[in-house]
Amino acid sequence: MLFTIDNTVAYCYTGGKPYKPSQPTAVFIHGAQNDHSVWALQTRYFAHHGWNVLAVDLPGHGRSGGAAKASVEDLARWILAVLDAAGAPKAMLIGHSMGSLIALEAAYLAPDRVSHLAMLGSTYPMKVSPALLETALHDEQAAIDMVNIWSHSSIAQKPSFPGPGFYAMGGARRLKQRIAALNPAHVFHTDFYACNAYANGEIAAASVHCPTVFIFGARDMMTPPKSTKLLTSAIAHGTVVQVDSGHELMAEQPDAVLDALFAFAQSTPA
Numbered sequence: 022m023l024f025t026i027d028n029t030v031a032y033c034y035t036g037g038k039p040y041k042p043s044q045p046t047a048v049f050i051h052g053a054q055n056d057h058s059v060w061a062l063q064t065r066y067f068a069h070h071g072w073n074v075l076a077v078d079l080p081g082h083g084r085s086g087g088a089a090k091a092s093v094e095d096l097a098r099w100i101l102a103v104l105d106a107a108g109a110p111k112a113m114l115i116g117h118s119m120g121s122l123i124a125l126e127a128a129y130l131a132p133d134r135v136s137h138l139a140m141l142g143s144t145y146p147m148k149v150s151p152a153l154l155e156t157a158l159h160d161e162q163a164a165i166d167m168v169n170i171w172s173h174s175s176i177a178q179k180p181s182f183p184g185p186g187f188y189a190m191g192g193a194r195r196l197k198q199r200i201a202a203l204n205p206a207h208v209f210h211t212d213f214y215a216c217n218a219y220a221n222g223e224i225a226a227a228s229v230h231c232p233t234v235f236i237f238g239a240r241d242m243m244t245p246p247k248s249t250k251l252l253t254s255a256i257a258h259g260t261v262v263q264v265d266s267g268h269e270l271m272a273e274q275p276d277a278v279l280d281a282l283f284a285f286a287q288s289t290p291a
Contacts, residue, residue, distance in 0.1 A: 024107070032077070036069065049074065051077070057077060060076050066283065097130055101127055101134065116141065122147060132229075145223065172267055232258075237263050
């Protein structure tokens with residue numbers, strides 16, 4: 022599905038189903054240097070089980086045009102513009118890593134438009150080391166390689182994971198390389214800058230009253246579970262689910278992530 026937002030094309034994957042105003046809507050928001058494809062299993066299941074799906078490509082990523090936005094606040098406003106363009110009065114927001122901060126900020130900006138909030142691989146503050154910021158700006162391939170290692174648990178770093186014919190770590194690397202090839206304007210650095218600069222997380226989290234779930238990877242080295250206490254304390258009514266994975270939990274544990282998300286979505290009315 023294509024929309025025009027700020028005079029620029031915005032792409033949303035719908036899981037192979039048309040948008041139906043009578044159904045609840047789930048918006049899936051990817052992380053840094055990624056696109057909608059990281060949600061392959063989860064989006065198709067939701068779309069075929071009674072939900073509208075809008076899995077966005079953020080500006081400057083994948084099939085969406087324009088420049089990558091350098092602040093979480095601007096990206097949150099863009100997500101709300103996607104809801105406007107789709108004609109969705111409210112939605113469940115599901116975000117991974119950087120996408121989780123975008124979902125959080127959108128819930129802060131427009132609480133009446135967010136029915137549920139799901140934050141995967143999240144933490145706050147989401148600080149990025151100066152060395153990684155510098156590398157992402159001047160040697161993007163090196164940054165991709167570093168992040169790809171840190172994002173996967175040790176078992177996921179072998180070929181044939183999660184099964185014969187698959188290579189989760191190789192697929193993640195190629196996706197980041199593809200985003201870099203589609204948009205050579207240092208998208209990785211822009212995404213990291215947005216995460217590092219975001220300063221409204223504590224205030225935003227304290228304002229959240231909608232049903233919330235946190236899904237963390239037990240082996241996550243990028244946003245380790247022990248770093249999440251500020252968020253989980255601020256949103257004390259939220260449910261915490263932990264899966265046996267690294268930061269790329271949708272690829273390492275796709276079924277467990279889907280089970281947690283869909284059970285949460287069905288537990289309270291949209």
